[in-house]
Amino acid sequence: MKINRPRGTRDFLPEVTARRRHVEGKMRDVVKNWGYSEIITPTFESLDLFTLKSGEGIIGELYNFTDKGDREMTLRPELTAPVMRMYVNEMQATQKPLKLFYFENCFRYERPQKGRFREFWQFGVEVIGSSRSDADAEVIALATNMLDSAGIKGDLHVGHLGIIRHILSVLEIEQQSQIMRLVDKKDDTGLDDYLEQINAPADLRRNLLELICLTGNDAVEKARAVIGGIPELDTFKELLTLLDAYGIDYNVDFGIARGLDYYTGMVFEIYAEGLGAQNQVCGGGSYNLIKLFGGGDVPSTGFGIGFDRIMEICDIEADEPKKVVVISTDSTRLDAIKIANELRRVAPVHLDIMKRNFKKQMSHANYIGADYTVIVGERELEAGKVTLKDMESGEQSLISVDEVTRKISLRSI
RNA sequence: GCCGGGGUAGGGUAGCGGUUAUCCUGUAGCCCUGUGGAGGCUACGAUUCGAGUUCGACUCUCGGUCCCGGCCCCA
The missing domain is CATH 3.40.50.800 (Anticodon-binding domain)
Structure with a gap:
């Protein structure tokens, strides 16, 4: 009987493995030079860890199982939650900031397609303990440097959820989430229909639509003109100044919503050419999961890089050792x-x-x-x-x- | 979960309702047991699975499965 490889998984033959290790090594060099420390968390976790973070609906996308002790477990679908769990379990007394990185395989029960597998690798970074723009800027700069080291020229979009949330604050939570989802998808007609449907106030509607299409260097000033001087705009302005100092090209994009409730402020996404429907190679932002996981009120900021998508478009070859x-x-x-x-x-x-x-x-x-x-x-x-x-x-x-x-x-x- | 396109030796391919099927490559061996890349010869090796139609199915029909692209979703 011939046994095939499980759906959505891959065998990496020697040449491919060598390439992957080579590129991984380049990215590792960068993140280490920024002073980050590597950590390893378990391949499987309690199912609760992820339902707590993302809701029961997430189970449909997980490789979950009941173990022989009747515990509900799952292979990890990502590493932010495990890292935060680890922090709450054993690192709360460590002086801040904590600068951590990981490179591990993750598992999602999804329909495989280009750039999407059931087992895939994530390179990620989490900075724990700083709510300053300095941390956000450092993390973005690190992400772009890591992509640079793999020869990827990405298109960086930076936004701030505080601003869009400010506009939506008069609505119910349910409505806010739905709107964020539509904004994230850039589904303009869907958004229009929905705003109509919930009978949103006219000024909110106008401000929102105006905000999400603001771009360019003076986007912050334009936003200020639309919604007035809120503190989040000052914070965001500060972030952009820091990014300029790092010498990073960015597009201001208030339309990034990331669809997730635990993101608190800065959000960013990096896109690359040549990947079809799955063109996002990196995504991140500032968030607070530690409180949710029973720890203190500790802010964090981080990102994940889709390593398999990097490998798809990067053309770096590993140099062969002398044989x-x-x-x-x-x-x-x-x-x-x-x-x-x-x-x-x-x-x-x-x-x-x-x-x-x-x-x-x-x-x-x-x-x-x-x-x-x-x-x-x-x-x-x-x-x-x-x-x-x-x-x-x-x-x-x-x-x-x-x-x-x-x-x-x-x-x- | 949905839509579309696919599946023929290890890899890449051709063909056909009628002798288990083409070519390239590969692997093993020999020509050739102290010097590699070429060439020749020999061997090995495949119709995704199941059901149906048929005298007969690799070919036609249906279903499963897997792969590819897209939708949904994307923590």
């Missing part, structure tokens, strides 16, 4: 093992385990793209040396193992 193949005959096989071990201190070394003859070993070395072959034959051993062959040029020389080590390590630098 060495040690070639032996039946009579020199045992010596070849010792020599291979020596050489493994400086390069990846392959040794025949197929009982191939000399010619076949050479042919195989060529097939796997060896940079060097080291021939360990009777003639060489009699001289206390080995033959080093450069597979590119075909040149070969009879030298000692130490000399081989030296030559190979010089070349791979």
Whole structure:
């Protein structure tokens, strides 16, 4: 019986895996240089963690299960909630800010399509303990730097939920959520219809529609003209000033709603070309989940990067390490093992385990793209040396193992 | 959950209601047991699953499943 890979999952073959690790490494370098520390949380969590954050409706999209102790569990669909849970469980006494990052697989029970899988990888950052614009700006700058390191030119949209919430504050919570959803989808006709349907006040309607299409450098001033001087606008203005200092291009977009109730202020999304319907590669904002999870009133800000979508559009290739193949005959096989071990201190070394003859070993070395072959034959051993062959040029020389080590390590630098 | 397009050796493909099917590539072996890439030969290897129509289905019909694109959703 042939067993297939589960729907929405992928096998990563060696070349692809190498590329993924390479790009991951680049992004890791960036986030570490910003002083962030990596954390790992469990692959599965209590189902409650996510229903508390997102409501019962989320269960339809989860890989949940009942364990043998009758506990309701789920594979994690994202990492913000687990990180916040971890903070509440064991990091509340740590001095702020906490600057954390993670790179882990997540699971969602969804219909797979381009850029969307049932198992996917998220690179994420959470800053815990600062409600300042400085934290928001740093997080956005970090996100763009990480994308830069993968060679992704993203389109950054920045907004602030406080402003749209201010306009909607006279409505019922239910109505606010519905409007936020429509705004987030950029469904203008749907929004119009809905405002009509709930009989929203005329000035609210005018202000809202005006606000969500404001763009450009003076968007903040225009917003001020529409809704007056509210503190959220000053905060947002401050954020933009900081982003300018970081040298980051952005589009002001008051239409970003993220659809989620726990986002409190700054929100941002980064889009990229070439991904079809799933063109968002990064999303984040400031939020407060810690209070919801039974901790103090601690603000946070963070983002998640869809790593698989990055890989879809990034064209960085991993550089291959130098490969060495040690070639032996039946009579020199045992010596070849010792020599291979020596050489493994400086390069990846392959040794025949197929009982191939000399010619076949050479042919195989060529097939796997060896940079060097080291021939360990009777003639060489009699001289206390080995033959080093450069597979590119075909040149070969009879030298000692130490000399081989030296030559190979010089070349791979 | 919905709409559309697909599924033929490990990978990529061709064809046809009528001898278990083409070509490329691959893998293993040989020509050739101390020097790779080429060439020749041999072997291995497939019609997604189920039901129906039919004398006969890889081909036609229906259903499942999986893949791809989109909708919904997207914490």
